[in-house]
Amino acid sequence: MNMKSSLFLPIFGVVCSVMLYSCETEKDIIYGVNDVEVVRPTGSKGYQKSLTEFISIAYADIFDANITQDVLLDLSTPYAAFGDLKYIEDLIIRNFLNDQSAQLPSNTVMRANVDLFITETYNRFYNRNPNEFELWYMKDLIDSNADITPELVYYSMMTSNEYRYY
Amino acid sequence: MKRRSFITKAATATAGAMVLPYILPSGRLFAATGTRIVDHVVFCLFAGGVRNLESMQKVDGNLMPNMLLGSESISSDIASAIPSLGTIGSQRLQEQGTLFREFRFAQGPTGHFSGHSTALTGVYNLVDINIRTRPQSPTIFEYYRKHTDPSTSALNAWWISNSLGPYPALNFSSHPDYGALYGANFIQPASIINQTSYNVLGNPKAFAASEREKVAQMRAFFDENFAGQVNLADAGVFNPESDAAQIDSFIQTAFAEANSGVYNNPWGTGFMTGDMMNMFAAEKIMQRFTPELMVVNMQDVDVCHGNFTQYAAALHVADYALAHLWQTIQSTPGMANNTILIAAPEHGRNLQPNTVVDQYGRYAIDHTSDATSREIFCLVVGPTGKVVQNQNITQQMGESIDIVPTIAKILGFHDQVGGMLPGQPLNQAFV
Numbered sequence: 001m002n003m004k005s006s007l008f009l010p011i012f013g014v015v016c017s018v019m020l021y022s023c024e025t026e027k028d029i030i031y032g033v034n035d036v037e038v039v040r041p042t043g044s045k046g047y048q049k050s051l052t053e054f055i056s057i058a059y060a061d062i063f064d065a066n067i068t069q070d071v072l073l074d075l076s077t078p079y080a081a082f083g084d085l086k087y088i089e090d091l092i093i094r095n096f097l098n099d100q101s102a103q104l105p106s107n108t109v110m111r112a113n114v115d116l117f118i119t120e121t122y123n124r125f126y127n128r129n130p131n132e133f134e135l136w137y138m139k140d141l142i143d144s145n146a147d148i149t150p151e152l153v154y155y156s157m158m159t160s161n162e163y164r165y166y
Numbered sequence: 167m168k169r170r171s172f173i174t175k176a177a178t179a180t181a182g183a184m185v186l187p188y189i190l191p192s193g194r195l196f197a198a199t200g201t202r203i204v205d206h207v208v209f210c211l212f213a214g215g216v217r218n219l220e221s222m223q224k225v226d227g228n229l230m231p232n233m234l235l236g237s238e239s240i241s242s243d244i245a246s247a248i249p250s251l252g253t254i255g256s257q258r259l260q261e262q263g264t265l266f267r268e269f270r271f272a273q274g275p276t277g278h279f280s281g282h283s284t285a286l287t288g289v290y291n292l293v294d295i296n297i298r299t300r301p302q303s304p305t306i307f308e309y310y311r312k313h314t315d316p317s318t319s320a321l322n323a324w325w326i327s328n329s330l331g332p333y334p335a336l337n338f339s340s341h342p343d344y345g346a347l348y349g350a351n352f353i354q355p356a357s358i359i360n361q362t363s364y365n366v367l368g369n370p371k372a373f374a375a376s377e378r379e380k381v382a383q384m385r386a387f388f389d390e391n392f393a394g395q396v397n398l399a400d401a402g403v404f405n406p407e408s409d410a411a412q413i414d415s416f417i418q419t420a421f422a423e424a425n426s427g428v429y430n431n432p433w434g435t436g437f438m439t440g441d442m443m444n445m446f447a448a449e450k451i452m453q454r455f456t457p458e459l460m461v462v463n464m465q466d467v468d469v470c471h472g473n474f475t476q477y478a479a480a481l482h483v484a485d486y487a488l489a490h491l492w493q494t495i496q497s498t499p500g501m502a503n504n505t506i507l508i509a510a511p512e513h514g515r516n517l518q519p520n521t522v523v524d525q526y527g528r529y530a531i532d533h534t535s536d537a538t539s540r541e542i543f544c545l546v547v548g549p550t551g552k553v554v555q556n557q558n559i560t561q562q563m564g565e566s567i568d569i570v571p572t573i574a575k576i577l578g579f580h581d582q583v584g585g586m587l588p589g590q591p592l593n594q595a596f597v
Contacts, residue, residue: 045392048400071366078363080330083337083352084320085402087410091417094370137387148380155373156384162392164400 045165202578214468232489263547281512288570297332307350323350355447474528506548
């Protein structure tokens with residue numbers, strides 16, 4: 001047996017093996033993921049509330065009632081007469097909150113179901129549900145601070161930047 | 167060689183140490199370097215359209231006896247309609263400064279907003295004006311706040327207007343390099359300091375400090391989640407919490423004072439016009455905040471569109487109110503002898519009247535950009551040794567666009583902004 005004969009069989013075997021396995025039909029495997037809608041937690045709020053919109057909505061949010069034309073006019077004029085809107089809005093909200101007829105949930109109600117309170121409050125003021133992080137953060141904050149009241153939460157949200165937009 | 171290297175490095179380090187302090191929080195490389203003439207400027211827009219014929223030329227007598235020297239009697243046919251207010255102090259205002267008798271609102275339409283805008287930006291409006299938008303050129307407030315070192319809060323800059331409409335928009339511009347961040351606090355006192363506003367805004371909830379801390383924490387969380395969707399200018403001028411607390415205290419005090427009648431007849435004149443109310447509120451702001459830059463206007467004389475005699479009466483009242491403002495400046499600690507008062511109409515009125523006749527047989531007058539409606543005056547009043555006293559400039563000199571650079575010069579930042587302004591400081595007024 002010469003040198004060439006001694007190499008033929010191993011090489012032939014390797015070639016046959018490659019051909020055998022490479023001819024196997026490849027399976028179509030498709031990996032998929034569920035559709036996830038990626039949005040900002042705050043939604044897309046590109047419009048600033050007008051002067052009358054801000055007052056009317058704030059009034060409805062606090063008093064669960066529509067504002068009268070007289071009160072709207074009484075508030076609109078000073079609103080337009082000061083250049084720092086954040087300050088004048090803060091003043092309006094603090095006057096609303098100090099009104100005896102303001103409709104605020106009690107501390108007991110808030111703490112009986114904090115998740116529900118947060119969700120309802122976000123929908124009331126921001127017209128959206130809180131995302132999971134917001135829900136966790138606010139629940140943790142309320143649970144760990146006995147002195148946080150519904151009034152403070154309302155005041156904070158109504159004087160936040162998001163409340164000025166829709 | 168080592169010695170040379172050491173000297174080079176030392177010189178570099180020294181130069182760096184000298185330059186670094188001038189890189190300011192506002193992003194500017196250099197601080198304002200100009201010398202101030204005084205620390206406070208009050209600019210009174212003696213507005214509504216005042217004709218030089220009735221003011222400087224006294225064709226109906228000296229209707230402005232607090233500003234102008236002279237005892238020319240008021241025309242007999244209208245004299246009974248002019249309130250008798252008298253004079254304040256022993257010196258007339260023109261004696262306490264420099265009077266440019268032939269000032270000019272040289273270009274642009276002679277409209278009130280156009281005139282106000284020019285006076286506050288130092289730029290004529292030569293294209294159509296959209297009164298629903300802010301001026302495109304920076305206002306004097308923005309120049310002042312951006313180019314003053316150390317930087318100042320909006321409590322140092324006030325725009326006090328006697329009316330709403332488009333005027334609230336003049337506290338800052340839409341200029342991309344300036345804007346709300348450098349704007350002035352705007353207030354229209356007549357619409358906020360009154361019984362009606364007190365009824366709806368005079369009883370705010372007072373939160374304890376610990377409650378405010380919690381609110382601040384929650385609000386910061388909400389705002390952080392909404393970051394990127396807020397346009398700073400949407401909320402107008404910004405006052406940090408400590409400044410807003412001072413404003414709140416001022417407003418609540420004003421409510422209480424208005425409620426108790428303080429604003430009804432504060433000067434003992436027996437009546438209170440819109441102009442007087444605005445000037446009185448300006449005095450209150452001055453006394454509370456001693457702002458470095460305050461602009462206040464009067465516009466009651468614009469009644470001249472329909473009643474000339476009432477115009478003459480309003481001119482007389484505005485003259486008294488201006489003198490009262492100056493008197494209050496001189497009795498306000500920090501501002502006395504450290505303030506320059508500038509007074510100028512935004513524009514004049516036509517030579518020819520319209521067809522409306524009042525009960526005294528006088529024809530009303532409009533302002534539609536004729537040559538006479540461009541003739542105005544400018545008074546610069548200030549301390550001896552700073553402002554040239556008793557100077558009466560009779561030749562045509564100075565324009566509306568010169569007021570902004572003049573204020574910049576007084577407050578020491580003209581070197582920073584002069585290149586952006588078409589006008590020049592009224593150097594003739596200063597020692």
